[in-house]
Amino acid sequence: MSLKLTDIVKRFKTETVLDGVSLSVGRGETLVLFGPSGAGKTVLLRLIAGVVDPDGGTIEIEGRDMDGVEPEDRGIGMAFQNFALFPHMDAMANIASPLTARRTGREAIAETVGKVARMLKIDHVLHHKPKELSNGQKQRTALARALAGAPQILLLDDPLRNVDAKLRFEMRLELPRLLRSQDATVIYVTQDYKEAMALGDRIAVMNGHGIQQIGTPEDIYLRPANIEIARLFGDPVINLLDVVPEAADGSGGVQVRLSDQPVALVGGYAGTVGTDCVLGLRPEAMRFVDPGTPGAIPVEVEAETPLNEKTVTLTLTQRGREIMVSRPSGMPGPDQGTAYVAVDAKDALLFDRATGQRIAPGAHSPALQEDVA
Amino acid sequence: MTDIMLNIENVDKFYGPVGVGVHAVKGIDMQVARGEIIALLGSSGCGKTSTLRMVAGFEAVSRGRIHLAGREVHMLPPVKRNVAMAFEGYSLYPTVTVRDNIAFALKAARLPQSEVESRVRDVAQMLEITDILDRFPTSVSGGQQQRASLARALIRDADLHLLDEPMGQLEPQLRTLLRGRIKHFIKERGLTAILVTHDQTEANALADRIAVMEDGVLQQYASPAEIKERPANLFTGTFVGEPPMNVFPASASVSAGEILLNLAGGLVLRYPEAEFAPEVRQSILSRGDVVIGVRPYAVHRGEGGAEAQVVANQWLGDQTHIAAAFAESTVVLVEHDRARLSEGDRIRIALKPDDLHVFDPDSGMAISHGRGLA
Amino acid sequence: MDTVSPLERVLRGLAITVVILFFMFPIVWIFLMSFQTNETILRVPPSVVFEPTLTNYTALITGKLETAAGTLEIAFMRNLWNSLFLSTASVAVGLLLGVPAAYAFGRLKFRGSEDIAFTLLSFRFAPPLLVLLPLTIYFQKIGLADTYVGLIWVYQLIVLPLILWIVRGYFEDIPADIEYAYRIAGHSWFSTFRKIALPLAGPGIAAAGLLAFIFAWNNFIFALVLASADKQPVTVGALAFVTASGIQYGQVAAGIVLSIAPTFALALYAQRYLVEGLSLGAVKG
Known part of the structure; x- marks a missing residue:
């Protein structure tokens, strides 16, 4: 493993920010650290960079323990959320700073800087001071500076946070290729779940002093470990409804009730019958159907909010619970008043209400799982 | 025309001396009907906040007039305009509780205690701040302060509600829910509201009409659907819409009953002449050089069409964004299912005439949208 | 506000003048005094009209202070x-x-x-x-x-x-x-x-x-x-x-x-x- 963290603990005064974080990332891999603000993502990056010292645990880079190794000796490149460009140096000198530290020759510096700058399309502003650069150019300069030293470990602290939406989108599409060309171990911090899913080979979801789940984007989105993680991924946010599963008549399956309509749960949830659960339904896992469709759930339409490529409808169930339903834009929507919603039961997630943990289908009923197989 | 609540007539704003200073708002003309929700949308420095502050009365109008509820108000101080405002910086009174902050204007208006209480309860419930009503503003989070500030504005019976970046500090999960609730709240009470935002998702979700501003100029003032389907110019076209509209310079010619759009890199798109309305055809051909735009969700993969090579395929849970090298540039597609494509794969891209937006390359003004002239 | 009435402009100018006078007066007065002899300074009533003299400066620079009681060495x-x-x-x-x-x-x-x-x-x-x-x-x-x-x-x-x-x-x-x-x-x-x-x-x-x-x-x-x-x-x-x-x-x-x-x-x-x-x-x- 190129980067390995073991049981990292960090406290500020009496507050524990990181409590036993372990993580390993391979060369060429991009790991996204994702989580709400205050989850300790930036602190973790700083620990790896060596500008903050851990209170416990070990950090290894390429098998070498980093305890006592100064930031300048760790072979790291880092881009900061607020860019942290040197205001008194032009873009050229900023980007060249990892090279000047190694006493690289003047010509070699010019060549490397030129190459990185061309790759990031800022070669025409190399002689501008940071304050003369646009936000997008600043961001690219910061990225170029992180890349210029060809570091083994590349730390990117929410680098797209402070650029406008359009540029953020372009960079999101551009970055994977750029990062792959570096052959570095990349740790990418973000609060934007779309960025996390688009860029991460794996995503580590940080929440409450540590990492709650590590997995591929698919793992995280389709099989979130708990309610919190399910809420953090997806826009609009997943619908969460308190339910008590009941045995379905005859079939031996399990069902829940929404607006008094039974909704069958696919897979082996038999062990959950009669327990307090939370049903998680992604807005895109539901669709409006004609009245009278079998199994359709009646809801009241509250408000329609068109987003960009989809439209979100806020509805109320007959028991006054809010459910958001989304559909690709262009598809006809419901009329005001009562509408009917069908649920894709295979996309439903079930959580234990007490612990918030997801209940994996079949976990409670090995017998049923065999049936399915 | 319907009942006009707000009429902004040819309003300008200069900062500093004329000629030397900044011309922040340039001749803005817009009307807001009673009960309408309007979003002023633009990037920072586009003049949207100046416009809002002139309507509120915190900034003097350099030129032009503003009428609100039939009264000329642009010379009146803010307090006499009967507008309610939620400030971006919250501006809560730090010495009284959140509840008293929210109820402040109602108490000043000597509403009966029971009515004040029930209204505070309703708005607090809607914004999920019931549990912090008896705390002081400085002891609650930024997001809660922002909701308190929003509640304080929405609770009032004003002619106009001005909301400056009302949801900027909220966590994304809450934001999507509150958008729906706030819209419902405003509509149910028939309030007239203007919100300033740089977030197009918010503008799209909340507003009946969006005023897109850039460089002090009102670029387009229309419904979200209209802006999406019929952007007035290249700026609006590429600014509104996420992912942004794909644009390619092209030169149009006609050959053997086909319209040819020549893109960079020798790429030619061919359409039977009949697929364009005669006036559109004539308008495009008479210009020759144009810029064509197509929304990412209107780009389709399929047989026929032009070849493109995939450079990125990003699955976001409920949609997939695909970027492909095309015409010496990049074309972006949005699909609603997960696409099984990897980098380097070759796909064929079809751009239907119905989905093409054509712009004048010099002025940036729209020439045609699909089958109709702009 | 970027529109200022003429009256406000006049009052503003007046206020600034008063402030400047208040702070600058001692310095100006000292400056004037430095070009006068002790007699003209102590004249009653005082007057702003006087014949400027450089004796004070020459005394300082040469280090010889002429007083009524005779010459004094200063450094x-x-x-x-x-x-x-x-x-x-x-x-x-x-x-x-x-x-x-x-x-x-x-x-x-x-x-x-x-x-x-x-x-x-x-x-x-x-x-x-x-x-x-x-x-x-x-x-x-x-x-x-x-x-x-x-x-x-x-x-x-x-x-x-x-x-x-x-x-x-x-x-x-x-x-x-x-x-x-x-x-x-x-x-x-x-x-x-x-x-x-x-x-x-x-x-x-x-x-x-x-x-x-x-x-x-x-x-x-x-x-x-x-x-x-x-x-x-x-x-x-x-x-x-x-x-x-x-x-x-x-x-x-x-x-x-x-x-x-x-x-x-x-x-x-x-x-x-x-x-x-x-x-x-x-x-x-």
């Missing part, structure tokens, strides 16, 4: 030189010691750093006389009394806390990320201090140095007690104008004009830095 030019030397040297020493210390206090939050920094600042709270008496005795014992070195040392009491506290604020204002970025790029902490922190705090250091210079220049009490005639600065030297035959107002005025001239010129020259420097937050990416 004004020597005093002026002492002031210049003492202030410059004190500020130089103060910057050399204070800037690295300020960086340490600003950046490395070590145990007790706040307390030490505050103790240094508290030197400015105590009445100087309280410190002076024991100090004089010590200095006489170790042979530092009436030496430039001793004076420069004591001047650090004035200069060092000022530099430390102003410059520390500047260092704290530099976003830590900027320094981290330089270190992660592979530079040592010392190189980071030299190439990043120092240049970015430059305006602040200049402002602090300038203020410290003015404070050192204006100091009276330390030099009065610790320095003999040949090492006295102008502030103390001006006492010589209080002679047996009365106060030589003309020469006092000329002396003041000459002694405020350097700080005045410096302040004018560095006005931009001072304003920029005193309004913190000058470092933004």
Whole structure:
């Protein structure tokens, strides 16, 4: 493993920010650290960079323990959320700073800087001071500076946070290729779940002093470990409804009730019958159907909010619970008043209400799982 | 025309001396009907906040007039305009509780205690701040302060509600829910509201009409659907819409009953002449050089069409964004299912005439949208 | 509001004039006095019309003070030189010691750093006389009394806390990320201090140095007690104008004009830095 963290603990005064974080990332891999603000993502990056010292645990880079190794000796490149460009140096000198530290020759510096700058399309502003650069150019300069030293470990602290939406989108599409060309171990911090899913080979979801789940984007989105993680991924946010599963008549399956309509749960949830659960339904896992469709759930339409490529409808169930339903834009929507919603039961997630943990289908009923197989 | 609540007539704003200073708002003309929700949308420095502050009365109008509820108000101080405002910086009174902050204007208006209480309860419930009503503003989070500030504005019976970046500090999960609730709240009470935002998702979700501003100029003032389907110019076209509209310079010619759009890199798109309305055809051909735009969700993969090579395929849970090298540039597609494509794969891209937006390359003004002239 | 009524404009101008008069009047009056003889100054009623004379200045420069009781030797030019030397040297020493210390206090939050920094600042709270008496005795014992070195040392009491506290604020204002970025790029902490922190705090250091210079220049009490005639600065030297035959107002005025001239010129020259420097937050990416 190129980067390995073991049981990292960090406290500020009496507050524990990181409590036993372990993580390993391979060369060429991009790991996204994702989580709400205050989850300790930036602190973790700083620990790896060596500008903050851990209170416990070990950090290894390429098998070498980093305890006592100064930031300048760790072979790291880092881009900061607020860019942290040197205001008194032009873009050229900023980007060249990892090279000047190694006493690289003047010509070699010019060549490397030129190459990185061309790759990031800022070669025409190399002689501008940071304050003369646009936000997008600043961001690219910061990225170029992180890349210029060809570091083994590349730390990117929410680098797209402070650029406008359009540029953020372009960079999101551009970055994977750029990062792959570096052959570095990349740790990418973000609060934007779309960025996390688009860029991460794996995503580590940080929440409450540590990492709650590590997995591929698919793992995280389709099989979130708990309610919190399910809420953090997806826009609009997943619908969460308190339910008590009941045995379905005859079939031996399990069902829940929404607006008094039974909704069958696919897979082996038999062990959950009669327990307090939370049903998680992604807005895109539901669709409006004609009245009278079998199994359709009646809801009241509250408000329609068109987003960009989809439209979100806020509805109320007959028991006054809010459910958001989304559909690709262009598809006809419901009329005001009562509408009917069908649920894709295979996309439903079930959580234990007490612990918030997801209940994996079949976990409670090995017998049923065999049936399915 | 319907009942006009707000009429902004040819309003300008200069900062500093004329000629030397900044011309922040340039001749803005817009009307807001009673009960309408309007979003002023633009990037920072586009003049949207100046416009809002002139309507509120915190900034003097350099030129032009503003009428609100039939009264000329642009010379009146803010307090006499009967507008309610939620400030971006919250501006809560730090010495009284959140509840008293929210109820402040109602108490000043000597509403009966029971009515004040029930209204505070309703708005607090809607914004999920019931549990912090008896705390002081400085002891609650930024997001809660922002909701308190929003509640304080929405609770009032004003002619106009001005909301400056009302949801900027909220966590994304809450934001999507509150958008729906706030819209419902405003509509149910028939309030007239203007919100300033740089977030197009918010503008799209909340507003009946969006005023897109850039460089002090009102670029387009229309419904979200209209802006999406019929952007007035290249700026609006590429600014509104996420992912942004794909644009390619092209030169149009006609050959053997086909319209040819020549893109960079020798790429030619061919359409039977009949697929364009005669006036559109004539308008495009008479210009020759144009810029064509197509929304990412209107780009389709399929047989026929032009070849493109995939450079990125990003699955976001409920949609997939695909970027492909095309015409010496990049074309972006949005699909609603997960696409099984990897980098380097070759796909064929079809751009239907119905989905093409054509712009004048010099002025940036729209020439045609699909089958109709702009 | 960008529209101002004519009346408001007139009133505003009037108010500004009054303020300027109030603050500038003593300086202008002193300036006028320095070109008059004692007789015209003390004339009753006073008059602004007089025949200007340079005798005050020539007396100061030649060192011969003509009084009614005869000629008196004064060392004004020597005093002026002492002031210049003492202030410059004190500020130089103060910057050399204070800037690295300020960086340490600003950046490395070590145990007790706040307390030490505050103790240094508290030197400015105590009445100087309280410190002076024991100090004089010590200095006489170790042979530092009436030496430039001793004076420069004591001047650090004035200069060092000022530099430390102003410059520390500047260092704290530099976003830590900027320094981290330089270190992660592979530079040592010392190189980071030299190439990043120092240049970015430059305006602040200049402002602090300038203020410290003015404070050192204006100091009276330390030099009065610790320095003999040949090492006295102008502030103390001006006492010589209080002679047996009365106060030589003309020469006092000329002396003041000459002694405020350097700080005045410096302040004018560095006005931009001072304003920029005193309004913190000058470092933004």
